[in-house]
Amino acid sequence: MTRKEQKEERRKIILMTALKLFVERGFHETKISDIADAVPMSVGLLFHYFESKEVLLKELVTMGVQYTGHVSKVKARDPSDFFVTFLRQLFEYSTVQPWVFNMFVLMGQARKTGMPEEVRAIAETIHTAEDTSRIIRKGQKEGLFRKGDALQLSITFWAAVQGIMEEMAVNKDYKAPDPEWLVAIILGNNDHKREKK
Amino acid sequence: MTRKEQKEERRKIILMTALKLFVERGFHETKISDIADAVPMSVGLLFHYFESKEVLLKELVTMGVQYTGHVSKVKARDPSDFFVTFLRQLFEYSTVQPWVFNMFVLMGQARKTGMPEEVRAIAETIHTAEDTSRIIRKGQKEGLFRKGDALQLSITFWAAVQGIMEEMAVNKDYKAPDPEWLVAIILGNNDHKREKK
DNA sequence: AGTTTCATTGAATTAATTTTCAACGAACCA
């Protein structure tokens, strides 16, 4: 079993290395040999672990889909806190658990541009914006959130977050913003609901 | 001269076609033959106009740099209005002047991921965030904007906008948000300054 | 100790695209 575990371990290292490179430079800009060099291992060996570059990517995105499934369920207690808390955690991960951070960025990229069509299809099985639009609707009923199309609001919020995350991935000088800055997108002018500090 | 004008015209068509495809599908995912088909013209002829795919991209990004130079100077009258007005115009362009819209998205992509290194270098000669951070600082002095590092605020704002724009580029169902939703990122809780409708 | 399995390498092969090119014909010029 040690042999099998070893292999599993190695696969993980490759996946995490590739994830980092894909996020920093983009899928197509990352050569198989770049991944191999970074691990490090020979190009040939990498193919012993993954049958192709695209399969490697697909495995990452599939992991992302599963993981995201978890996250979105975790905490749907209070509409007003949900987003701040989520962002705070996400931004913390950027230093503590880079892979979570990178995964988030990759999933966003996969939905958009510059990835094989098939990969996009996998990434699109996630419906974060739809899910959180329910939370927003709830928040709107309570008068906490801005009025307007909840789904549009939700998509806007996540698109903005994605933008921030990608900036962070590329621009290492840039420090994560205060989550409240972003939550203001959906919060609107709500002075009654303000954090007491 | 008609011959030369003709050629210039043709080059523009190619540039605009490529821009659209690059933004919708990504640079690497767009084959020269895709561009040629879309124009339409033969692959060989495209090389009569541009010596390589990368040169074509570089020319687009260079145009973007010049154009952005204009824009950021245009209207720096009133800090509070600046951002709302800018966004309103930008979102309008998405339907009226798609190329401006696409250009904006391309420039953001070029700064980030998935483009040749050399292109990134060109795109990074733009310093929108630095420029607008001055406006933000001014707004902060007037008590209109949220407190905090003005540059970080500025980068955050533009990164969010970039996220929205990319969403719009890919998800045609998604309608541009109300500019105020995004300006809330820098506005903070400012009830005295509210649009009268 | 001998045998089998499997991780490992780097060079050879293949695949996908970009880029070049020889050939043709239409527009322009004398």
Next chain:
DNA sequence: TGGTTCGTTGAAAATTAATTCAATGAAACT
């Protein structure tokens, strides 16, 4: 009209990166 230039094409060549593979040696198993 005859000649030159230039737009145009599609197929051939070159390039680049992914993928395969035969060979090697170390670990595990008998």
